[in-house]
Each structure stands twice: as structure tokens, then as C-alpha cells.
Amino acid sequence: MDSEDSDRDRGAGVEVAGGERSGVEPTEEQRGAQRLAARFFTLSMLAGIGLFVVYFSGGQTQVEGILFAIALGALGIGIGLWAHHLLDAREAIEDRHELSSGPEARQAFEEALGEEVGPAIRRRGMLLGLLAGAGGALGLALLLPLISLGPAPGDTLKRTAWHSGRRVVDEEGRLLTLDSVPEDGFVTVYPEGAVGRADSQALLIRVPRGLLRLPPERMAAVPEGSYVCYSKLCTHAGCPIGLYRVEQQTNGRSLFCPCHQSQFDVLDSAKPFFGPAARPLPQLPLRIDNEGHLAAEGDFFEPVGPAFWDRSK
Ligand code: FES
Numbered sequence: 001m002d003s004e005d006s007d008r009d010r011g012a013g014v015e016v017a018g019g020e021r022s023g024v025e026p027t028e029e030q031r032g033a034q035r036l037a038a039r040f041f042t043l044s045m046l047a048g049i050g051l052f053v054v055y056f057s058g059g060q061t062q063v064e065g066i067l068f069a070i071a072l073g074a075l076g077i078g079i080g081l082w083a084h085h086l087l088d089a090r091e092a093i094e095d096r097h098e099l100s101s102g103p104e105a106r107q108a109f110e111e112a113l114g115e116e117v118g119p120a121i122r123r124r125g126m127l128l129g130l131l132a133g134a135g136g137a138l139g140l141a142l143l144l145p146l147i148s149l150g151p152a153p154g155d156t157l158k159r160t161a162w163h164s165g166r167r168v169v170d171e172e173g174r175l176l177t178l179d180s181v182p183e184d185g186f187v188t189v190y191p192e193g194a195v196g197r198a199d200s201q202a203l204l205i206r207v208p209r210g211l212l213r214l215p216p217e218r219m220a221a222v223p224e225g226s227y228v229c230y231s232k233l234c235t236h237a238g239c240p241i242g243l244y245r246v247e248q249q250t251n252g253r254s255l256f257c258p259c260h261q262s263q264f265d266v267l268d269s270a271k272p273f274f275g276p277a278a279r280p281l282p283q284l285p286l287r288i289d290n291e292g293h294l295a296a297e298g299d300f301f302e303p304v305g306p307a308f309w310d311r312s313k
Contacts, residue, residue: 026086029085030085030086033081033082034086034127036078037081038127038130040075040077041127042134044071044075044078044138045130047068048134048140048141050067051068051137052144054067055144055147068141071134074134075131075138078131078134082131157307160191160199160200160300161194162191162200162202162299163191163299164296164297164298165289165295165296166191166296167192167293167295168189168191168192168286168293168294168296169195170189173192173195175192175293176189176204176293176294177292177293178223178224178294180294181204181205181206181227183208184206184253185205185206186205187203188202188204189202189203198233199233199304199305201231201232202229202230202231202284202300203231203241203255204227204228204229204286205229205244205253206226207267210225211253211267212225212226212267213267214268214269215269218269218285221284221285223286223287223294227294228283229284230255230264230282230283231300231304231305233281233304233305234259234262234281234305235272235277235278235281235282235306236257236260236275236276236277236278237259238306239259239260241258241264242258243256243258244256252267253265253266253267255270257275260277262274262276270283282300282302282303282304283301284301285297285298285301
């Protein structure tokens with residue numbers, strides 16, 4: 001081979017994975033597709049990196065969404081270009097023949113398997129590197145939701161602002177005494193100093209004496225056998241309960257949740273008897289302090305609200 005031939009071969013030679021060269025020359029269209037795929041992989045990689053930068057510099061949901069869409073879309077387009085223009089799509093038709101392969105057929109298959117197929121790709125290593133970079137940046141971006149989970153809540157979901165000795169106030173912050181609630185009346189209450197705190201809101205109900213059917217240890221937390229207090233958060237989906245009903249015919253007392261119509265039996269530990277709620281409303285233990293004010297004996301007996309994380313108990 002003379003020197004001119006040698007130069008021409010070097011120019012026409014095609015680099016493939018592993019540094020091998022294939023003699024199949026790509027068309028101009030395939031070269032263009034290769035350049036385009038490389039640009040899309042680069043765009044995907046830059047968008048993935050940009051997503052990290054935006055996230056760690058404070059985050060902006062819309063910008064993160066756009067960058068994620070660009071990273072994913074550009075990666076998909078790049079892979080599509082590669083598959084459509086740079087992979088072999090030859091159709092081959094073979095006559096039906098005996099099902100078992102003879103030694104010659106197996107030999108031919110093994111040779112064909114080792115053959116370079118499809119159009120040769122110039123700088124395939126670069127394209128593969130860009131694809132890996134784009135895929136890696138996108139893969140790392142998928143870890144961001146894990147980072148956003150934040151610290152574990154611990155037992156904060158099981159505690160409210162109530163604790164032993166904390167006095168009971170109404171929505172205006174006024175301290176409550178036994179005279180503050182009329183018979184069969186009810187009032188929304190909070191711990192003193194925490195008015196408005198959602199997880200601590202409760203309903204103080206004055207039930208006529210002798211009607212409550214609570215276990216002895218729960219009854220001991222009901223001043224005068226009349227002033228019972230339950231969490232105001234529905235145990236179904238956490239809506240605030242706001243309706244107290246007196247059934248004249250059955251002498252029953254119930255609380256009604258307006259969201260999905262769950263009903264709770266006030267006289268029987270606020271157990272649900274209608275609707276989707278499955279757990280009773282947690283009771284808040286109360287006592288009368290030395291100054292005659294209503295005060296908590298401790299926190300609610302159970303976690304308030306849906307408490308789905310605490311179902312095992
Ligand atoms: S939130 Fe009360 S019934 Fe659904």
C-alpha cells in the first residue's frame with residue numbers, strides 16, 4: 001500500500017469502542033446525527049448539573065421542574081437519534097429450515113456475532129462518555145427527593161403542647177373554670193400560651209353527670225364526672241370537628257365531622273360509630289388546679305389526628 005492509500009485509509013478509518021476500527025464508512029446524515037446526539041447529551045448533562053446548583057442554592061420549584069424536563073427530554077432525544085440513525089436496522093428474511101442447527105450454522109452464527117454491525121460511529125467513545133455523563137447527572141438528580149425528606153420526626157408527631165399543669169383557655173386566651181361551660185355546652189380549648197396551635201385544639205364538653213361510660217382510669221381525668229375533653233382533630237383525615245349533637249330520644253351525645261360525616265360517641269370514649277373514621281378521638285386528661293381553673297393532667301392519651309404512623313398501637 002502506497003503512502004497516499006495509507007493516508008486515505010487513516011482518514012476513512014473509523015474508531016469504535018475499545019479503539020478498534022471498522023471499515024464501514026458512516027454517511028453524512030449519520031455524522032450529523034452523531035453530532036446532534038452529542039449536543040443533546042451535553043445539554044442533558046448541563047441541565048442535570050444545573051438542577052443540583054439550583055437545588056443547593058435554595059431551590060426554586062418551577063426552575064427545577066424545567067431543568068429536570070430538559071435533562072430528561074434531551075437524554076431521550078439523544079438516545080432516539082442514536083437508535084434511529086446510528087444503529088443497524090437491516091431487515092433479513094430467512095427461509096424456514098430444519099429446527100436444529102448444524103455445526104456449520106453454529107459456526108456461522110458465532111462468526112456473525114463477533115462481526116461489527118451497523119454504521120461505524122466516529123468518536124463513539126466521546127458519545128458514550130456524554131451519554132454516561134447525562135445519565136449520571138440525571139440519576140443523581142433522582143436522589144434529590146431523598147435529601148428533601150429532611151430529619152426524622154422522632155416522637156414530635158406524638159406530642160402536643162399539652163402537659164401536666166398547663167391551664168385550659170378558650171380561643172380568646174381566657175382561662176376556664178367549671179362555670180365557663182353550661183350543661184351540654186362545649187367550647188374549643190387550647191393550652192395556655194398556645195392558642196391556635198392546630199395539633200393541640202380540643203373540645204371541652206360538659207355532659208350531664210352519670211351519663212359517661214368511660215374506663216375508670218379515663219373517668220378519673222374528667223373533673224366532676226362531667227367535663228370531658230377530646231381532641232378536635234378527626235381521626236380520619238384530620239378535619240376539625242365542630243358539631244356536638246344531643247339526641248333527646250336516646251339521650252345520646254355525639255360529635256360530628258363535617259368532612260366525611262364520621263360520628264363519635266361522646267359518652268363512650270368518643271368511639272366512632274358512623275363514617276370512615278376508625279379510631280376514637282383521643283381524650284385529654286383534665287383536673288381542677290388550686291385556683292379553680294381547668295388544667296391538663298398530661299398530654300392526650302393517644303396521638304391526635306389520623307395517626308396512621310401509629311396504627312400498630
Ligand atoms: S376527616 Fe372527619 S370524617 Fe373524614
